[in-house]
Amino acid sequence: MTWEEQPPQDTGRLVGATAEGEELAAEAALRPKDLAEFVGQPKVREQLDLVLRAARARGGTADHVLLSGAPGLGKTTLSMIIAAEMGAPIRITSGPAIQHAGDLAAILSSLAEGEVLFLDEIHRMSRPAEEMLYMAMEDFRVDVIVGKGPGATAIPLELPPFTLVGATTRAGLLPPPLRDRFGFTGHMEFYAPAELERVIHRSARLLDVTVSDGGAAEIAGRSRGTPRIANRLLRRVRDYAQVRGDGVVTEEAAARALTVFEVDDRGLDRLDRSVLEALLKLFGGGPVGLSTLAVAVGEERETVEEVAEPFLVREGLLARTPRGRVATPAAWAHLGLTPPPGTPAAGGAQEGLFES
Numbered sequence: 001m002t003w004e005e006q007p008p009q010d011t012g013r014l015v016g017a018t019a020e021g022e023e024l025a026a027e028a029a030l031r032p033k034d035l036a037e038f039v040g041q042p043k044v045r046e047q048l049d050l051v052l053r054a055a056r057a058r059g060g061t062a063d064h065v066l067l068s069g070a071p072g073l074g075k076t077t078l079s080m081i082i083a084a085e086m087g088a089p090i091r092i093t094s095g096p097a098i099q100h101a102g103d104l105a106a107i108l109s110s111l112a113e114g115e116v117l118f119l120d121e122i123h124r125m126s127r128p129a130e131e132m133l134y135m136a137m138e139d140f141r142v143d144v145i146v147g148k149g150p151g152a153t154a155i156p157l158e159l160p161p162f163t164l165v166g167a168t169t170r171a172g173l174l175p176p177p178l179r180d181r182f183g184f185t186g187h188m189e190f191y192a193p194a195e196l197e198r199v200i201h202r203s204a205r206l207l208d209v210t211v212s213d214g215g216a217a218e219i220a221g222r223s224r225g226t227p228r229i230a231n232r233l234l235r236r237v238r239d240y241a242q243v244r245g246d247g248v249v250t251e252e253a254a255a256r257a258l259t260v261f262e263v264d265d266r267g268l269d270r271l272d273r274s275v276l277e278a279l280l281k282l283f284g285g286g287p288v289g290l291s292t293l294a295v296a297v298g299e300e301r302e303t304v305e306e307v308a309e310p311f312l313v314r315e316g317l318l319a320r321t322p323r324g325r326v327a328t329p330a331a332w333a334h335l336g337l338t339p340p341p342g343t344p345a346a347g348g349a350q351e352g353l354f355e356s
């Protein structure tokens with residue numbers, strides 16, 4: 001994907017993985033400040049700890065770091081931790097904000113020595129900027145082009161050593177020359193429920209909310225493996241407990257609150273459930289084409305495909321097959337329905353459909 005193409009947004013959903021506007025301010029208050037406070041991701045944490053300790057011992061700047069993983073898993077937070085651990089300032093920007101090489105040159109030339117430059121959505125940077133970045137990362141130098149046409153000249157500009165932290169949801173989309181210039185790549189995984197419970201307990205302390213272990217587990221189970229969603233659900237459950245209870249987030253309060261907000265016990269919201277319900281109730285579990293399914297739920301094709309389906313596929317509730325979308329046996333079980341005899345989910349006629 002290039003910087004011109006906008007992916008369909010999932011903002012506005014309680015279980016959406018992206019955040020914007022006021023929520024970002026609420027998130028800032030909950031960010032862990034150092035590696036020790038950062039929950040989960042044991043591999044990335046250990047590897048980064050080594051990279052940063054070694055850089056500190058050498059008295060130099062840390063190697064460039066690439067962080068890949070789904071939105072809301074803590075890439076921005078980790079970049080801030082890298083800066084804090086190195087005792088360096090941080091500058092935050094994103095691929096789509098850098099449309100021209102000149103935009104990047106302006107940022108790079110104003111960096112302080114050792115500064116961390118966080119480039120979110122690095123896969124959406126423009127081509128000319130990307131090429132400028134290659135040289136900046138490798139030689140700490142950029143060529144600034146002055147003038148146009150045959151009279152244009154390249155003026156070399158020395159840069160102070162800096163650490164680039166690039167974040168991407170899709171490491172596979174990065175051109176190999178860019179990927180190869182990172183000294184370290186950390187792959188962020190979805191969080192296990194027990195890790196999310198720790199995130200929730202930590203956030204609850206910071207928000208001054210009392211949460212029982214059962215309450216944390218109830219929220220964690222509905223948070224789709226994502227700390228951002230866990231924190232957002234915690235805030236809504238806190239509201240419920242405050243208005244309809246005694247302010248304490250118990251298991252029961254969390255379950256009731258999230259039923260009110262239409263997030264089910266597996267983290268599916270209204271959109272996810274309507275896609276599944278249409279697939280099961282209108283099309284007998286499929287196979288059905290994406291366009292037909294989208295019309296049936298009154299959504300755009302892209303919304304169904306890119307906003308609802310990834311989580312349903314990840315959860316093993318829906319499969320994309322060459323013949324169309326198919327509900328798995330787990331989808332029938334989740335909605336409390338029985339697959340009609342002879343359907344793929346009942347192990348019938350079209351066996352083998354899930355293997356494609």
Ligand SMILES: Nc1ncnc2c1ncn2[C@@H]1O[C@H](COP(=O)(O)OP(=O)(O)OP(=O)(O)O)[C@@H](O)[C@H]1O
Pocket residue numbers: 017018019026027028030031032037038039040070071072073074075076077078120199227228231
């Ligand atoms: N490991 C963690 N421990 C505690 N809180 C976390 C952790 N990871 C993320 N969070 C919290 O989740 C929220 C979102 O994290 P962050 O902004 O770092 O995600 P991101 O991966 O950069 O998302 P995006 O790709 O949308 O920029 C923040 O409030 C942050 O404090």
